[in-house]
Amino acid sequence: MVQTIAAIGLPIDETLMIQKNRLIPKSGVTDSKKRISIVTGTHGDELEGQYVCYELQRRINENYDCLTGTVDIYPALNPLGIDSITRGIPGFDLDMNRLFPGSENGSMPEYIASKIVNELKGSTAVIDIHASNIFLREIPQVRINELSRDTLVPLAKKLNVDYIWVHSSATVLESTLAYSLNVIGTPTLVVEMGVGMRITKEYGDQLVDGIFALMKELGIWSGEVIEPKQPIISEDGEVSFINATKSGVFVPSVEHWKNVKKGDHIGDILNPLTGEINEKINAETDGIVFTLREYPIVSEGSLIARILA
Amino acid sequence: MEEKTLFELSSVYRKNMRIKGYIFGNGEHSACIVGATRGNEVQQVYICSRLVNILEQLERKGKICSGKSIMVVPSVNSYSMNIGKRFWSTDNTDINRMFPGYDLGETTQRIADGLFRNVNDYKYGIQFASFYMQGSFIPHVRMMKTGLEDIELAKDFGLPYVFRRDVRPYDTTTLNYNWQIWETKAFSVYTDATDTINTDTAAEAVNAVLSFLKKQGIIEYNCHEGYISKLIEGHExxxxxxxxxxxxxxxxxxxxxxxxxxxxxxxxxxxxxxxxxxxxxxxxxxxxxxxxxxxxxxxxxxxxxxxxxxxx
Missing domain, CATH: 2.40.50.100 (RNA polymerase II/Efflux pump adaptor protein, barrel-sandwich hybrid domain)
Structure with missing residues (x-):
């Protein structure tokens, strides 16, 4: 059942709508109040979650009798952004994930943010799916603020991701959807996977497997599920960052999600005008490359890779 | 006047971006004035250019007080202004959400760091900022309620209003907030324009800054001292x-x-x-x-x- 949770008039003959599709068990199956909410499309250039929303519903519909709780699917928290290939909210150039919990009496973006929080509040679990950005490729991972570690790590382990990154708390992150929900007692997991403006079907399928496993754990699904992968769990200190020190064109010489040894060649930053190599980049530690630069043009400081020691 | 390059960013496709500071006087780092951190803050750069022009004249006349120095940084983001973009030219991040910066971090963190390490020891910090929506304000000094704000000092600008609002989480990465944390008395000055030039309100802002500098004993300058400012709280x-x-x-x-x-x-x-x-x-x-x-x-x-x- 498609429902509109917020509607805002646009100037010329259009209404902006934030919509969800609610799937509920067939009558008589259960009176469970358990509810999982799948949200994505906060950043208009992150599309990996679009496939997940589709595939999750396709599989539920194939075995609808196994649904024992409510599944709410929100494919587009920022529909204008997705439609216009804009990361932020068009017209405002604001990062929607810095506006939560929003305000009923605030501007249009703040109003929408408050409606979203209001709808998601009380979910048994929320999965907030992101797709990095156009610059970086990420393996399927869950990122957890250290303040919510005890509640969220057990849930994240069910999601069939490769990696769980427990990161330190930062004041600026208090404006995110996940923080705003976790702080009011609605467990919310942030998934990062793939790359902006693309869909990596393999990752989407992997995550959907995990969502079913989590739904079963929560009593929302009674069908067969996979045994989730054992993710690597790490904290900030175990992650090293490689940033460009020169600008140019980055060409990698390693594959994503592969082990490297200290000194291994990660890639080169090339100068297409002079034919020179501006910078040779080598690994500074043993580990596994879980983030890798996807967009070739780099400036000083551009993130090239993250390595998990 | 000394022109100093505070930070330089290289590019394969463009001339290097330079953040320039214009320094007047010698001695104590008394006041730093920062213009555009975003590419559409044209009025903010214009105001700074007027200040550079006037401070140069004052310096020639020996009217920068002994032992005091002022630095004006007209723009932190000339790359974006040159291509008509508000945020950073490649990844669309906001430099004014990257302070205090990080010299080993991402590009805009490095830019923020490159500026901040040059301005974080000034006694007074003045930023010409802009609002996220198109619109006009009565010229005012804007402050965040950090507990470190000095309202009485803000009234020395002589603008009609001093506006104080609560801190939001994203404010903690702005230049103004970090100046305050580093014990600089920080003020954001808003006029009624951003991506257009309004010479009248620019002159008002220039006068406000000069009046402030005079009242702090940094310059000698006879000017109209403006209004007795009224404090307005955001919730009012x-x-x-x-x-x-x-x-x-x-x-x-x-x-x-x-x-x-x-x-x-x-x-x-x-x-x-x-x-x-x-x-x-x-x-x-x-x-x-x-x-x-x-x-x-x-x-x-x-x-x-x-x-x-x-x-x-």
Missing amino acids: LVNVKTGTAGFFIRRAEVNSRVNQGDLLAEIVDPYSGRTIDKILSPVNGIVFFHAAQPVIYAHTPLYRIIPTDDLI
């Missing part, structure tokens, strides 16, 4: 929103006095030309801010009014 302003989208036809301007029930704006249907909503003032007061978009979404704040007890 009355927000007037529209529930209807359409053409926004403004009927009340910034700084105008309005009475309860006065017409502030009309919302007009873009196809039929019919007035579909009339926005009335809910209070007696003075228009502090109005939006400036020709077409508006529903739920858009159109006006912010300082309520008054006018019985006239």
